[in-house]
Amino acid sequence: MRAKAGSDHTLTIQPAGGTGQHARPHQTFAQPLKVRLVDSRTGTPVSDAPVTFSWEAMTQQALFEGDRTNVTAPTDAQGYAQTPPLVAGDAAGTVTFLVTAEGAVSEEFEVTVDG
Template sequence: MSAEADHGGTTYTIQPAGGTGQHAGHHQTFPHRLKARVVDSHDQKPVTELPVTFAWDSLSQQALFEGDQATVTVLTDPQGYAETPRLEAGDAAGTAAFTVTAAGAPPVHVEITVDR
């Protein structure tokens, strides 16, 4: 699943690239960081040095980034990848949804699960 948007004549695509669909128990660290890739949708070239925001959508405490952050913004690397800090599971079991955004691209939604 990816999304496209027009950004000043250039269309970008956000592609989930890791960490989605994973599980962790209460108060455990998820095994993988969330990762997304931003590319130019016309030529598939990576978009570098673009801020990408990963924002937690849920209202109950299910997962937060290291440092108890609900939102983090990271820059894409030379290959167009943006990777979050580690995620920590909270008290509540269930699915935690995140929205991934970047200038010039519509949001993409990813999910992880806190097990009972």
């Protein structure tokens, strides 16, 4: 049985891919940002829950495909949610993304645009 979003369960966002990677300006990062949402008490995956990935920077260092600074993706049956492709911008530096889901403590992901 899977927990549903909006229940009284405390949820955990677990990084599942994409954080810590590097790309050169204007290149697409090799992996999307990916998380798994689970019930903190049981470890049960949470399906059909929206997870938001928000860009936490003031300069154009990386954008999601379509020049978006944030995206919301639903979790699948195993609790995974991922972003569309992430493209490095003009400016070199570390980009921080805040990952949020209702009922869970937020997580931060970082990627780096190399100079």
